[in-house]
Amino acid sequence: MSTETLPRETAPRKPPRRKPAPRGQAARTRRREAIGLVMPSLIPILVLSVAPLLVGIFLAFTNARLVRHPDYGFAGVDNFTRLAGNTLFWDSLRIGLIWTVGVTVLQLAAAMGLALLLNSGLKLQGLTRVLALVPWAMPPVVVAVMWQMIYSANGGPLNAVLGSVGLPSDINWLGDFSTALPAVIVVGVWVGMPQTTVTLLAGLQQIPAELHEAAAVDGAGAWRRFTAVTWPTLRPIVTSITSLNFIWNFNSFSLVYVLTAGGPGGKTMVPVLFIYLEAFKNREIGYAAAMGLVLVVVVVLILAVYLRSQFRDDRAADLRKGR
């Protein structure tokens, strides 16, 4: 989950210069042992994840179709020029970004509020933590089934609650053009928010209480203490969970697929779903691979811009502190 911090963690431990490699028979034996121990992992990885990645990139430049005996023709950039004019694909990209940014931001904001609450010594902490991992642990299909019941237009509890306070109570949440995407986003937040909360809470508990006390002595109010003490300390954690949540949400498939299958009228057609349909219903795998490639480029670009901006802010802060 937190693999992105690996380099940071290992960097300081690295000796200034690598030890000169041991020579001779002993070194060869050690290397052979290491290779032998790693090999069983390496083979499935190479065959079932690295090779498909390369083949996928290759497929994007062919007109391959999903038939019994595929007959690939090299298509150059045809798929991409065709894609440029495919407004449905760009619509799905837009919907996917709304879904991803919506879930990621709401999840973070709600989780931050909740983590601060839990960190201020309330009771019920235990219960909250026990419940916290449940949504994350549940099979996505089960989550989707559950929320379909909640949202149901026929006797669903959400409409019942709304009706009891005099609000409109006949909304077909997942079936209505205007409510489907927000309804799906709420489910995304439900799934991811507890985990984000637990992570933030772990971060909050690492902040020494003296920092807050010192700030309070200096006359800083609650909001000022948050912006001056809490937020800067949490920044690295926020950056890493935001990046990971962004990737997971952008690549998520099961939840939306089971909840709405992209409907109504394509209003919840996230890109991964669009590509799945293109490949396995329209059987145009070359074209679908091109879409996948465009998607990867979009995600990597967005993440690069985000991480760069975070990095630049850190630098600016360091300069202000006169480091």
Next chain:
Amino acid sequence: MRLLTRPAQYAALVLYLLFLGFPLLWLISASVKSSGELNSLSASILPHEWHWENYAEALTKQGLLHSAWNSLIVALASTALSVLIAVPAAYVLARLRGRVRVAGVGWILVSQVFPVVLIILPLFLILRALGLADNLAGLTLVHTTYMLPFALWMLQGYVAAIPVELEEAGAMDGANRLTVLRTIVFPLLAPGVVATAMFSFVSSWNEFFFALVLLQSPENYTLPITLNMFVGGEGKVALGPLAAGAVLAAVPSIVFFSILRRKLTSGLMAGAVKG
């Protein structure tokens, strides 16, 4: 001084617990309601009568039991496989310095951004060429491969926590590396292996996308796929048994995760927090 007063804080917390807990309660309650009550427009959170036969029906009539069996086989096999091949590799990753480590860590990083949509098409073609599409063995291999990075990451953390001095002491006594691994490292690694295995099991048990793409014959369906079929084929299955099936499908994951809770939050999040 506080942004919110105590009562307001508790109100916010209760609101959150409702948001988190209500859907779960509703699902469980739906699983014991009669179909008449489920279809009435004034359903309540507590069922009027408890109908356990939804569970019996989910297990017997809907093919759920058979797909649960398939899920169990795939999850157990891929867990065993991934742990078996991850333990030695995690040992190398944690103990050795230099290029092997950099490459391993680099790959674990990349796997987090793995564009599954791009992978799934060629993966399907490769497995079909090997005769492993629409096949539980094929799905097991795929699950194993995609659980590996995380298993490696968890296990190498556990290996790193074992003092090297213990191994050196073993080596002094004249044991070769395999003996040292077998007699010193593996026994100490056991709790880590158990945690990793539980996590792998749950990932495989819950997995939907690969199973959806790879499995075509209903007799090969895993539990999530069968549940989804019930959702898709509206009217085919009653809501009660569907809810009961969903509850049953969620049980193993929730049990394992509550056992793992402390380990997951302290161990796995440590990296993010330290950063």
